Structures are given as C-alpha cells and as structure tokens.
Amino acid sequence: MAAHKEVVFGLYDDEVDLMNAVKKAKADHLEIMDVYSPFPVHGLDPILGLSESRLHIAGFVYGMLGTLTAFLGMTWIFTKDWPIVFGGKPYWSVPAFIPITFELTVLFASIGMVVSFYTVCGLGPGVTNPYLDNRITDDKFCIAFDQNDVSHGQAESFFQSTGASAVKTKTI
Amino acid sequence: MNQYTISGKQRIIFLAMIAIGVVSMAFTWMGDDELHTRFWTNFLHNSVFFTGIALMATFFIAVCITAWSGWHAVFKRIWEAFSMFLIPGFLLMMIIALCTYFDIHHLYHWTDTSLYDDPTSDNYDAILASKAGFLNKNWYLFGTLIIVGLWVFFAVKLRGLSVSEDADPGEDFKNHRTQRIYAAAFLPIAGFTSAAIIWQWIMSIDSHWYSTMFAWYTGASWFVSMIAMTIMVLIYLKGKGYYEQVTGEHIHDLGKFLFAFSIFWTYLWFSQFMLIWYANIGEETIYFRLRRDHYPVLFYGNLVMNFVLPFLILMRNDTKRKYGSVLFVAALVVFGHWWDFFQMIKPGALHTAHEVIGGHGDHGAEAAHHVMEFTSGFTLPGFLEIGTAIGFMGLFLFVIYGALGRAALVAKNDPYLEESLHHHV
Numbered sequence: 001m002a003a004h005k006e007v008v009f010g011l012y013d014d015e016v017d018l019m020n021a022v023k024k025a026k027a028d029h030l031e032i033m034d035v036y037s038p039f040p041v042h043g044l045d046p047i048l049g050l051s052e053s054r055l056h057i058a059g060f061v062y063g064m065l066g067t068l069t070a071f072l073g074m075t076w077i078f079t080k081d082w083p084i085v086f087g088g089k090p091y092w093s094v095p096a097f098i099p100i101t102f103e104l105t106v107l108f109a110s111i112g113m114v115v116s117f118y119t120v121c122g123l124g125p126g127v128t129n130p131y132l133d134n135r136i137t138d139d140k141f142c143i144a145f146d147q148n149d150v151s152h153g154q155a156e157s158f159f160q161s162t163g164a165s166a167v168k169t170k171t172i
Numbered sequence: 173m174n175q176y177t178i179s180g181k182q183r184i185i186f187l188a189m190i191a192i193g194v195v196s197m198a199f200t201w202m203g204d205d206e207l208h209t210r211f212w213t214n215f216l217h218n219s220v221f222f223t224g225i226a227l228m229a230t231f232f233i234a235v236c237i238t239a240w241s242g243w244h245a246v247f248k249r250i251w252e253a254f255s256m257f258l259i260p261g262f263l264l265m266m267i268i269a270l271c272t273y274f275d276i277h278h279l280y281h282w283t284d285t286s287l288y289d290d291p292t293s294d295n296y297d298a299i300l301a302s303k304a305g306f307l308n309k310n311w312y313l314f315g316t317l318i319i320v321g322l323w324v325f326f327a328v329k330l331r332g333l334s335v336s337e338d339a340d341p342g343e344d345f346k347n348h349r350t351q352r353i354y355a356a357a358f359l360p361i362a363g364f365t366s367a368a369i370i371w372q373w374i375m376s377i378d379s380h381w382y383s384t385m386f387a388w389y390t391g392a393s394w395f396v397s398m399i400a401m402t403i404m405v406l407i408y409l410k411g412k413g414y415y416e417q418v419t420g421e422h423i424h425d426l427g428k429f430l431f432a433f434s435i436f437w438t439y440l441w442f443s444q445f446m447l448i449w450y451a452n453i454g455e456e457t458i459y460f461r462l463r464r465d466h467y468p469v470l471f472y473g474n475l476v477m478n479f480v481l482p483f484l485i486l487m488r489n490d491t492k493r494k495y496g497s498v499l500f501v502a503a504l505v506v507f508g509h510w511w512d513f514f515q516m517i518k519p520g521a522l523h524t525a526h527e528v529i530g531g532h533g534d535h536g537a538e539a540a541h542h543v544m545e546f547t548s549g550f551t552l553p554g555f556l557e558i559g560t561a562i563g564f565m566g567l568f569l570f571v572i573y574g575a576l577g578r579a580a581l582v583a584k585n586d587p588y589l590e591e592s593l594h595h596h597v
Contacts, residue, residue: 042596043596052489056488056489060487087450087452088452089452095442095445095446095449095450096446096450098442098446099446
C-alpha cells in the first residue's frame with residue numbers, strides 16, 4: 001500500500017457550495033486530492049478536469065472476445081468435433097448460434113469490466129477502505145487536500161472563504 | 173425565437189416535393205399492370221409508414237406524461253406536431269380502406285370472397301375461411317375508421333390541452349392533470365389497436381401467413397423512425413436558430429433511444445425469424461424463404477441498415493452527442509425502416525397480383541414463379557418508389573411544420589419545463 005497521507009478536508013452541506021468551491025480551488029491552483037459526495041454530482045467531472053473513463057473500450061474488447069469465443073467455439077464443435085443433425089438443420093446453423101453468441105458477449109464484457117475496474121481501483125477481498133468522515137456517505141460533500149501539496153493554513157482559509165461547515169484532518 | 177413561421181422558400185420546397193410525389197405516382201399508375209399493383213403498394217407503403225410515425229409520436233407523448241418524465245418538455249411540440257399527421261394519415265388510410273371495400277384495388281388476397289364463400293368449391297380456401305371473421309372488407313373499413321379515428325381524437329385532445337396550457341399560468345396545472353387522464357387512457361388503446369391495425373393493413377397481405385411477433389416488430393419499426401425523424405427535425409430547427417434551449421443533452425437522450433430501439437427492433441426481428449426458422453413449418457417458413465431467396469438485397473440490406481450500422485456507429489458515447497454522426501444515423505434509419513416496410517409489403521402483394529392476373533391453380537403459381545426475377549419497384553425500390561416517398565415526406569413535413577407554426581415552440585407553463593431546461597445526462 002501507498003504511504004500514509006496527512007489529509008485536510010472540508011465538509012459542505014450543499015452540492016452547489018461544493019461546485020463553487022471546486023471551481024475556486026481550480027482558479028487558485030490548489031491541487032485537490034479528491035472530492036467525495038454521497039451521490040454523483042452532475043457537472044462535477046468536467047470542472048475537476050477528469051478525463052473520460054477508458055473502461056468502455058476495454059468492455060468492447062472483452063465483448064468481441066466473447067463473440068469470437070462463442071461463434072468460433074460453436075463452429076468448431078458443431079462442424080468438426082461432434083457434428084450432430086438437429087431438426088434437419090445444417091451443421092453450421094448460424095441462426096441457432098446467435099443467442100449463445102449474444103450471451104457470451106454480454107458475459108465476457110461484464111465480467112471483464114468488473115475485473116478490470118476492481119484491478120484499476122485496487123479493490124478486492126481484504127482491502128481496508130480508508131474513509132475520511134462517516135457523513136460523506138450520508139449528506140455531506142467533501143473536498144480533500146493532501147498536506148504535502150497544500151499547507152494546513154492555506155486549506156483552512158480556503159475552506160472558510162468557500163463556506164465549508166467543518167474542517168478536519170485525518171491520516172489515512 | 174419561440175415562434176416558428178414556415179418561410180415561403182420552405183413552402184415551395186415542400187410543395188415541390190409533393191409535386192414530385194404526385195408525378196411519380198402518376199407515372200407509376202401509367203406503367204403499371206392491370207391491377208395497378210405497384211401504384212397501390214406504394215400508396216399503402218408510404219401511408220402506413222408516415223401514419224405510424226404520427227401514431228408513435230402520440231403514443232410517446234402519452235408514455236412521457238404517464239411516466240411523469242420531464243426531459244422532453246422543452247421540445248414536446250415536435251411530437252405534438254408529428255401527431256397532427258394522423259389527420260392526413262386518417263384520410264390516406266380511408267382512401268385505401270374504401271378502395272378495398274369497393275374492390276378498386278387487389279392488394280389483399282382475402283378480399284376475393286369467392287375463395288371462402290362456398291365450402292364445396294374447388295377454390296375453397298380453408299385458411300382464409302377461418303380468418304374471415306377478422307379479414308373481411310367490412311371490418312377493414314370500419315376498423316380503420318374507428319381505430320385511426322380514436323388515435324386522431326387522442327392526438328388532437330393531448331395537443332389541445334398542451335397548447336391551452338400556454339395561456340394558463342395557474343399553479344394547479346389543470347391542463348396537465350387532465351392530460352394525464354387522457355394519456356393513461358390512450359396507452360392501452362394504442363397498444364391493442366396498433367397491433368390489430370398492423371395485422372389488417374400489412375400482415376394480411378400475406379393472407380395465409382401469420383406471426384404473433386409481427387405487430388411488435390412493425391411497431392418498433394415505426395417507433396425508431398419516429399425517434400430518428402425527431403432528431404432530424406430538431407437539428408434542422410437548431411441550425412435555423414430555433415430551440416436554443418435544446419442542448420447536446422437532449423440529443424444524447426434521443427440518440428440513446430435511437431440506439432436502444434434499433435436493438436429492440438433487431439431483437440424482435442430475430443425472435444420472429446429464429447422461431448419460424450427453428451420450428452421449420454412450411455406455411456410459416458415460406459415468408460422468409462421467399463424474401464431470402466428472391467429478395468436478398470431487401471432481406472440483408474434491412475439488417476445492415478437497421479441494426480449493424482446504427483449499433484456500431486452509436487455505440488460510443490460521443491457519437492450520440494455529435495450532431496453529424498447522430499444525424500447521419502437518423503437519416504439512415506428512416507430510410508432503413510421505410511425499406512423494412514417495403515420488404516414487408518411488396519413480395520406478398522406481387523405474389524397476390526400474379527395469382528389474380530394469372531388466374532388460380534397451376535397457371536397462377538407459374539406466373540408467380542416467373543416474377544421472382546429482378547423487378548424494379550418490387551425486388552428493389554425504383555426511382556418511382558423514391559419519388560413517391562419524397563412526395564409523402566413533403567406532405568409530412570408540410571403538415572408538421574404547419575402545426576409547429578401554430579403554437580409556441582417551447583411550451584410555456586409545463587410543470588416539467590424547468591427540469592427539461594436543466595437536463596443533464
């Protein structure tokens with residue numbers, strides 16, 4: 001795991017205050033460690049300057065892998081490995097393959113994306129989840145600074161000027 | 173700019189389109205066989221297609237009101253304008269129904285009552301006899317009258333309430349509450365009647381064949397075309413400077429509908445095809461066998477235009493938001509579903525025509541077999557089909573832009589307007 005961080009964070013009561021604070025932090029060139037909110041705040045990503053997730057590209061690749069696995073697998077099984085006539089249809093009956101091809105595409109894409117997501121985020125069994133404040137999952141909106149990037153005094157005055165309801169520090 | 177006025181130039185363009193349609197139909201009539209099969213199939217094809225778009229717009233207004241959805245409120249006038257095409261659509265379908273009643277055309281095999289009047293006759297057709305309770309001229313005429321009449325009633329009512337809301341800034345949203353009642357009543361009516369009308373207008377062309385998936389499949393075709401038309405009209409009006417409040421967010425949602433319902437259409441198409449293919453019953457497979465073997469461009473082109481291309485192009489997030497890509501897919505899909513209706517109607521109608529012209533029995537079968545070669549206007553849309561479609565499109569646009577001009581573009585006092593203005597996906 002990464003080294004411990006000294007985090008100073010402010011809690012806001014309202015997502016509008018949060019948005020304005022994030023805009024101010026960007027304008028003041030304060031490096032934000034992270035922003036936490038109980039629900040996805042619309043319009044926050046572009047203000048934070050987060051780039052678009054590439055997970056969907058991985059998902060497409062996994063999906064195509066599933067398509068190929070199912071289609072080529074069934075082709076091999078039903079024409080080479082164990083050809084059986086079903087209902088007078090030809091061995092290579094594409095319409096009959098479509099439902100299974102669809103299912104495996106979905107299965108590969110979903111499992112592949114879940115595994116990729118967990119790997120990228122460092123999630124998995126036995127991971128401890130350092131949280132800053134209980135109420136971030138309830139009704140508070142939080143901006144956190146790493147004290148290596150932003151000094152405590154700087155952060156405090158920033159939180160006061162943007163209307164944070166509480167300022168706290170924690171080592172995670 | 174909240175008030176649209178149809179400009180003189182636009183009116184000339186729409187009238188020129190209608191003129192192209194009229195000329196194409198006249199040429200079709202002159203170069204036709206003695207039953208005017210090509211003329212009547214083109215007439216039916218385009219009337220059904222555009223009336224269906226109007227129905228689906230009405231249906232979707234009712235869905236949105238009943239679901240308390242708000243994202244569409246800013247441009248709901250476009251769907252209300254689409255729904256106004258039900259009135260000319262009603263007239264067009266009544267022409268077809270009246271001509272069916274008076275035997276002026278022979279689109280439908282079942283209109284020949286000599287086939288099932290007399291059980292002892294050599295020509296006795298047991299299948300048509302068993303369907304005669306539904307497939308008969310009286311029900312075709314009165315069914316069309318009652319059902320499309322009901323649609324017109326609800327379309328006019330829903331639009332009327334929406335327009336009168338503009339002048340009523342009351343806090344109790346009286347008009348919207350009344351709309352909810354009409355919308356909820358219309359949902360089951362639209363659901364059941366659209367299925368029944370699709371059976372009699374389109375599926376009964378292949379009189380002996382039936383499929384329980386057919387109504388849904390055709391309805392999905394109408395729905396996707398409606399969404400695609402909405403996208404095209406919205407982007408056009410935005411280009412003209414109207415609808416500044418409509419943003420990429422609304423287009424994104426419409427793009428998602430276009431993507432999702434293209435897949436839904438494919439799902440229904442495949443469900444219908446797969447079960448019939450798998451069960452392998454001669455009476456059922458003949459429908460697809462005819463189309464696959466003798467109309468391969470129609471058959472496979474349908475899937476490429478309505479599934480493969482929309483699926484691949486609209487899969488990404490950004491292609492649903494960029495006007496260029498979403499406009500391209502919308503145009504493709506409208507053409508693709510027009511093509512879909514073409515392949516539903518033409519092969520069966522051609523078969524019927526040749527049986528009638530060739531007489532019954534072996535001779536008819538021979539004649540029917542004979543035309544399985546390439547025939548412009550039947551195996552593929554020819555210039556006259558395109559011309560007729562342009563004419564109907566001109567009429568459609570003329571009607572909807574006229575309707576748009578008669579009310580404010582962005583509805584005032586809609587309870588969901590604020591939500592729609594701040595819509596974010």
